[in-house]
Amino acid sequence: MRKVNKNFNAPPKALQRGFEEKKNSLLEQKSEHQFEGRIYNNATKQELKELYYSKCAYCESLMSDDTFTVEHYRPKKGSYSYYWLGYEWSNLLPVCDKCNNAKGDWFPVNVPSRVLPGSGKKCRIKTPLLLSNGDIDIDAMKANHPYLLSEEPYLLHPEIDEPKEFLLINYNGELVSRIEKDVNEYHYERAKQTIRIANLNREILIWKRRKIIEGFEILLKKQTVRFLEEIANQKDLSSSMRLAFFVVFEIIENQFNEEQEYTLTGWWIWENIKGILFNAVCKDNQEIEKMLDYALDLYIQSKC
Ligand SMILES: [Zn+2]
Numbered sequence: 001m002r003k004v005n006k007n008f009n010a011p012p013k014a015l016q017r018g019f020e021e022k023k024n025s026l027l028e029q030k031s032e033h034q035f036e037g038r039i040y041n042n043a044t045k046q047e048l049k050e051l052y053y054s055k056c057a058y059c060e061s062l063m064s065d066d067t068f069t070v071e072h073y074r075p076k077k078g079s080y081s082y083y084w085l086g087y088e089w090s091n092l093l094p095v096c097d098k099c100n101n102a103k104g105d106w107f108p109v110n111v112p113s114r115v116l117p118g119s120g121k122k123c124r125i126k127t128p129l130l131l132s133n134g135d136i137d138i139d140a141m142k143a144n145h146p147y148l149l150s151e152e153p154y155l156l157h158p159e160i161d162e163p164k165e166f167l168l169i170n171y172n173g174e175l176v177s178r179i180e181k182d183v184n185e186y187h188y189e190r191a192k193q194t195i196r197i198a199n200l201n202r203e204i205l206i207w208k209r210r211k212i213i214e215g216f217e218i219l220l221k222k223q224t225v226r227f228l229e230e231i232a233n234q235k236d237l238s239s240s241m242r243l244a245f246f247v248v249f250e251i252i253e254n255q256f257n258e259e260q261e262y263t264l265t266g267w268w269i270w271e272n273i274k275g276i277l278f279n280a281v282c283k284d285n286q287e288i289e290k291m292l293d294y295a296l297d298l299y300i301q302s303k304c
Contacts, residue, residue: 011089031081071095078105102199110152154193173210
């Protein structure tokens with residue numbers, strides 16, 4: 001998962017028109033409303049595709065037209081239906097069929113579904129917020145509005161939350177919570193439940209993330225061996241280091257580019273390159289470790 005900037009105030013025109021057209025019947029029919037696919041298709045789908053570089057908002061896999069679905073972050077149907085958000089731009093995400101099937105209408109929240117009336121306690125949101133004239137409050141439909149956030153959803157929203165603050169990848173390629181339970185239980189649960197809701201540790205995803213880590217390890221090992229073999233003939237050590245290692249660092253850094261798949265893996269490896277890759281390549285050989293540290297310093301300086 002990766003943070004994406006979407007302007008919640010500028011929905012695709014077709015979506016906005018569709019909502020205006022359907023608003024009254026939506027509020028009247030509630031969860032019985034028949035949502036029309038044509039409203040999500042074309043312009044809405046295209047805009048989501050561009051914003052996310054055709055990648056799934058949850059697992060970051062590239063999607064074909066066959067696997068691309070327009071997902072409702074808060075479900076429009078089911079036991080807890082947020083029907084009034086069915087055509088809401090901030091509630092729509094491009095999601096692959098695998099994540100979509102795993103999630104279904106599941107949307108757990110941290111607050112109870114029922115509380116005693118008048119108790120003033122927070123409760124799951126079940127109705128839209130209405131203005132004094134009876135019209136629907138458009139602002140309170142946005143996913144980052146305090147009205148909706150008050151129910152404390154567990155599922156991370158890639159356009160509101162920063163996934164890097166909640167999730168990281170372990171050496172085996174599994175997604176895990178970045179936050180310890182005793183530090184912040186709600187945040188810990190958000191990470192854990194997001195992984196569970198979209199099934200983000202399914203076998204194929206773990207394998208693909210592991211392959212990325214392994215690919216970097218193999219490349220760094222290869223370049224290290226080559227550099228050491230030629231070290232006796234090196235006249236200018238810094239230039240030779242640049243030639244041998246900058247290409248590796250660039251490839252790793254590029255893994256975090258927004259159009260790449262699994263950028264969270266790339267980010268995590270880059271942030272922890274010493275602990276993950278250097279450790280694996282050096283195998284406690286401090287001389288090699290020092291050399292790689294030096295090459296990395298040279299690379300970082302060259303970027304300043
Ligand atoms: Zn997915």
